[in-house]
Amino acid sequence: MTSIKKSFLRALxxxxxxxxxxxxxxxxxRHLSEYKELRATTKSFxxxxxxxxxxIEATLQPVRRYAMDAAILFSDILVIPDALGMDVTFVPGVGxxxxxxxxxxxxxxxxxxxFHHHLDPVYQAVNGLSAKLDDTVTLIGFAGAxxxxxxxxxxxxxxxxxxxxxxxAYAEPDSFQALIDVLVAATSSYLIRQIDNGAEVxxxxxxxxxxxxxxxxxxxxxxxxxxxxxxxxxxxxxTPVIGFPRGAGLLYKxxxxxxxxxxxxxxxxxxxxxxxxxxxxLCTVQGNLDNLAxxxxxxxxxxxxxxxxxxxxxxxxxxxxxxxVLPETPVAHVERLVALVRGxx
Amino acid sequence: MTSIKKSFLRALxxxxxxxxxxxxxxxxxRHLSEYKELRATTKSFxxxxxxxxxxIEATLQPVRRYAMDAAILFSDILVIPDALGMDVTFVPGVGxxxxxxxxxxxxxxxxxxxFHHHLDPVYQAVNGLSAKLDDTVTLIGFAGAxxxxxxxxxxxxxxxxxxxxxxxAYAEPDSFQALIDVLVAATSSYLIRQIDNGAEVxxxxxxxxxxxxxxxxxxxxxxxxxxxxxxxxxxxxxTPVIGFPRGAGLLYKxxxxxxxxxxxxxxxxxxxxxxxxxxxxLCTVQGNLDNLAxxxxxxxxxxxxxxxxxxxxxxxxxxxxxxxVLPETPVAHVERLVALVRGxx
Numbered sequence: 134m135t136s137i138k139k140s141f142l143r144a145l146x147x148x149x150x151x152x153x154x155x156x157x158x159x160x161x162x163r164h165l166s167e168y169k170e171l172r173a174t175t176k177s178f179x180x181x182x183x184x185x186x187x188x189i190e191a192t193l194q195p196v197r198r199y200a201m202d203a204a205i206l207f208s209d210i211l212v213i214p215d216a217l218g219m220d221v222t223f224v225p226g227v228g229x230x231x232x233x234x235x236x237x238x239x240x241x242x243x244x245x246x247x248f249h250h251h252l253d254p255v256y257q258a259v260n261g262l263s264a265k266l267d268d269t270v271t272l273i274g275f276a277g278a279x280x281x282x283x284x285x286x287x288x289x290x291x292x293x294x295x296x297x298x299x300x301x302a303y304a305e306p307d308s309f310q311a312l313i314d315v316l317v318a319a320t321s322s323y324l325i326r327q328i329d330n331g332a333e334v335x336x337x338x339x340x341x342x343x344x345x346x347x348x349x350x351x352x353x354x355x356x357x358x359x360x361x362x363x364x365x366x367x368x369x370x371x372t373p374v375i376g377f378p379r380g381a382g383l384l385y386k387x388x389x390x391x392x393x394x395x396x397x398x399x400x401x402x403x404x405x406x407x408x409x410x411x412x413x414x415l416c417t418v419q420g421n422l423d424n425l426a427x428x429x430x431x432x433x434x435x436x437x438x439x440x441x442x443x444x445x446x447x448x449x450x451x452x453x454x455x456x457x458v459l460p461e462t463p464v465a466h467v468e469r470l471v472a473l474v475r476g477x478x
Numbered sequence: 479m480t481s482i483k484k485s486f487l488r489a490l491x492x493x494x495x496x497x498x499x500x501x502x503x504x505x506x507x508r509h510l511s512e513y514k515e516l517r518a519t520t521k522s523f524x525x526x527x528x529x530x531x532x533x534i535e536a537t538l539q540p541v542r543r544y545a546m547d548a549a550i551l552f553s554d555i556l557v558i559p560d561a562l563g564m565d566v567t568f569v570p571g572v573g574x575x576x577x578x579x580x581x582x583x584x585x586x587x588x589x590x591x592x593f594h595h596h597l598d599p600v601y602q603a604v605n606g607l608s609a610k611l612d613d614t615v616t617l618i619g620f621a622g623a624x625x626x627x628x629x630x631x632x633x634x635x636x637x638x639x640x641x642x643x644x645x646x647a648y649a650e651p652d653s654f655q656a657l658i659d660v661l662v663a664a665t666s667s668y669l670i671r672q673i674d675n676g677a678e679v680x681x682x683x684x685x686x687x688x689x690x691x692x693x694x695x696x697x698x699x700x701x702x703x704x705x706x707x708x709x710x711x712x713x714x715x716x717t718p719v720i721g722f723p724r725g726a727g728l729l730y731k732x733x734x735x736x737x738x739x740x741x742x743x744x745x746x747x748x749x750x751x752x753x754x755x756x757x758x759x760l761c762t763v764q765g766n767l768d769n770l771a772x773x774x775x776x777x778x779x780x781x782x783x784x785x786x787x788x789x790x791x792x793x794x795x796x797x798x799x800x801x802x803v804l805p806e807t808p809v810a811h812v813e814r815l816v817a818l819v820r821g822x823x
Binding site: 304347407426 | 692804
């Protein structure tokens, strides 16, 4: 037994916590009416993220409503290219738009002073949250992982096949590596600054890791996250790092072994028995209820929640989804989820 | 050694063939200028598929150009909903459009006579191909697997999250099962008729299997493909069946064990060493060069081809991609691929 008070941090330190701590990816945001009201007060999505008061309030809304064990900073993974001068905009109904990099283009320059000045409102939000949160709730900072962020920078927005990014990575790996290296440096520095300001855990989201074949995954997902984890630990040895290489399948195992993360977030396609046997002995697992089971609710959801709880009960575990809460998800389903995880029948 | 002459069929019968047989998913179609010329002669894509002469010519073009070991019928997975009366159209630049089923809707009725009458031009094409192909080239028939075809029928076209289909499957599994059952019956009957007309192998494409969590995968991908394989084998015990549950990851193994397929097509995210160790002892493997390595060409492509060849050389193996040939792929890259597989330095 450790002397740490917060159940979330105890689970990340390797303790079997009963009931397990619970939070949900995208617990803040569009499924909450109070968020939609708050969001309507600012036109641009990034301006909203860069307003410390609004980001704080959006972060706290689900914690207040559901008594979650963790609060995750309300922000977006594309603040990093934005702070690198790439001028990101969010087009309503379409998604993010950037002026894309072309294969072989030099990477944006990481000017630490300009970068951190641009992101100062984020650090203010983290700082404010750190002061406001109840002493049982853990504050999670986060960033997009280099591979996923690079896909947006190269495709100029979302994509289905990532053809341009993937072809660049194959055809000119040196110049693509230079882009990834800038993102490793910027992301490490960004996460360290979040921790300086009160983040207690950081999570790296590699949402598009699952499209990469194994040798590409090793180079563009595992190696950059390993480098960031090392840099974060050099500055803050006691701050846990969670990795989320979504869709990694079999490669979750080498990812955990090689990056040295303290926890790994598993998507809903990962078989429970395999993860309990192969991954949970290596680090804390987080996940992995299907977000469509949460959307569906009813007996289906109850059954799926119980299967996840049962599979991971004998090792270090944080209850979460395999992907983010969908906008159409009823609040009552999330309430039921939290109650079930906490032992209600 | 068997007495079968065609190297493709020998590999599917479990023989280690050197050099391995080679063909590529989407080897016919948009990367070939002769296809684009032929395609321009018919406005509607489905009308093109339903023209036996044109479907035959599109099927033969890549076989002629590259001397592939197999020809795959030129058609589309959505001819099944079209033949079930769902009135599929292909909108240029957008993709397929169908009037979508709503959750709980009764499944379309499988009227065998109407269905086969609608698909008669496809059977004519198979028959014509069977007569025309050189006696070293194997003719592959195919169909979309029920899960993947159902997503198009429910979403009304392509989709990113498959939210409507997945929620239906969770919330009303009985009515969704009824839809899958109709697709199992129609698909089995369709493939049997292709074999009656000369197809020597059939492949089932479950392109969106990879989004399903394990218990959903077992019910909506593995079980329907098992049922179709059984029905095909009951009518044609000696015709090999290849399954392609794209993105199945760890679940490829249980898929092969449970369906009884003779071969499995592996996507490019499957680790070579794992597949050689865990899958190749169970059945013939087909794959799995990254289609973006083929698009890239050069030393990258050569290296990746050699890695695949080396990994699978000690067991039954058919060289292929992990996904279809991309429209921008240069013909010279495909020529180089075939030469390398056949032992050119």
